[in-house]
Every structure is written in C-alpha cells, then in structure tokens.
Amino acid sequence: MRPPPRWSWLPVAAAVLAVSVLVLPFRLAAIGPGGGYPSAAALGDAVTAGFVRFWSAGTGELPTGLAEAVDFWARFHLVKAVLAAALLAVLVALGPRVLARWAGAQSVPQRLLAALVVVVHASVAVLALLVVVANLQGAVAPLSSVLGLMAVTGSDTELAASIAEVRQTLAAGERTPALDALLADFTTYHVVMAWLGGVVTVGLVVTAILLWRRRARLPRTERRLRRLVLALAGAALVLAGFFGVVTAANVSTAARPAPALLGFFQGGS
Structure with a gap:
C-alpha cells in the first residue's frame, strides 16, 4: 500500500484552523488576568459600564472593569490573528498543489471540481489575510476596538449622557485627559x-x-x-x-x- 503524500495533512490542518478561527478566540482569551466573559453581550455590557465610569472620572485612566475588558479584547485579537496567520500559511503551502490539481484535471467533472477548489482556496486565503490584518490592529489598539461593542446610539441613558459630552467636547475642539x-x-x-x-x-x-x-x-x-x-x-x-x-x-x-x-x-x- 502506497503511503499518503507528505502534504496530505495540509487540507485537514486548513479545515481545523478555519474552524478554530471561528470558535476558539473568545474561549482562549479567557485564559489570562481578569478571566473572560460568558458572551459577547456580557462583554459589551462591561465595556458600556466601564466607559461611563472612565468618562465621568475624567482622569484618562481606565477603571478596573474597562481595563479588564480591554485586556481580554487584546488577547482575543492576538489569538485570532495567530490562528488566522497559521491558516494563511497552510493555504499558501497548499497553493502549488491546488494549481497542480487544476492543471491535471481532464474530464469536465474534474475540471469543475478543480475550479471550485481554486475559488474556495483563494477566497479563504483572502479572508484569512483580512482577519490577520484586522486582528493585529485590534491587538495593538484594543481600546478603540472594544469600544465598537458599545451601542453608541442605544437606549442606555448613562451611556447616552457620556457620549453626548464626548461629542460636545470633540465638536468644540476642547481637550481633556479622558479625551x-x-x-x-x-x-x-x-x-x-x-x-x-x-x-x-x-x-x-x-x-x-x-x-x-x-x-x-x-x-x-x-x-x-x-x-x-x-x-x-x-x-x-x-x-x-x-x-x-x-x-x-x-x-x-x-x-x-x-x-x-x-x-x-x-x-x-
């Protein structure tokens, strides 16, 4: 029996990594100081409450709740970036084999299948690249990233009051430590x-x-x-x-x- 090609594990690795990018970052980010959150909604609530305290204090220092949320979000982005980078590396390694399969396809069904594989491979590679870039950005500047979880136009009255003050301060060109x-x-x-x-x-x-x-x-x-x-x-x-x-x-x-x-x-x- 002929042994499988040395690269036969790459498609399996790509599939595992693709799923990991989707399901693991939020869980793995909980392994660290401050722990994690039961859901994205709970994280959003923590960010909202922390931002209200941050703005009302006016010192520019992050309160504990918001600091923990920011640290968690940095870990989330870092884990996701690493997993997506690993996925991208595997897809790049698979590239020559995908091209070879395309070139070797003879029948119409084989060509259609090879074309589908090329499209899926290229699409996932582009998505992985976008995920790497976006999450490296979020890992380096997690405060700006995690604030996106707040409902800035929502019904929370305390948050609405804080955001109104932020808008007024920015529109007036004023500067405060928090801003x-x-x-x-x-x-x-x-x-x-x-x-x-x-x-x-x-x-x-x-x-x-x-x-x-x-x-x-x-x-x-x-x-x-x-x-x-x-x-x-x-x-x-x-x-x-x-x-x-x-x-x-x-x-x-x-x-x-x-x-x-x-x-x-x-x-x-």
Missing part, C-alpha cells in the same frame, strides 16, 4: 492599519510579479494553467489596490483623528 486617552489610542489604531496596509500592499504587488514570472516560465501548451496564473496575478493586483486605498484612508485619519472619532461617537463606523 486625550481616547484620541491617542484611536490614532494608534489607524497608524497600525496604515503600516499593515502598506506592508500587505507591497507584498501583494510582489506576489503578482512572481505569479507573472511563473506564468512566463510555463509552456505555452499549458493554456489553462497559464490563464489561471494570470487571473491570480490580476486578483493580487486588485487586492493590492484595495489595501492601498485602505492605507491612504488610515494615514489621513491618523493625521486628523478628531473628526473620525466624532463620527464614531455619532454612530458611524
């Missing part, structure tokens, strides 16, 4: 994404160039494979353009964070 703390983390949040977006943009352009060179080395008789590699190179360039726009937007926001922070507290993204 300075928010602005500092919010700026970091966007600076991190600007750096990550720039790195990913360059990486995708390099990937497109490498794919183009790979296509040039393929025999002209391999028409299907040449077309697929060309399509992947084009997709990498399109994705690079997307990350380039994201990078530019975050550079702009980091340069002038107050209007964007005001937009957030007015119910924007």
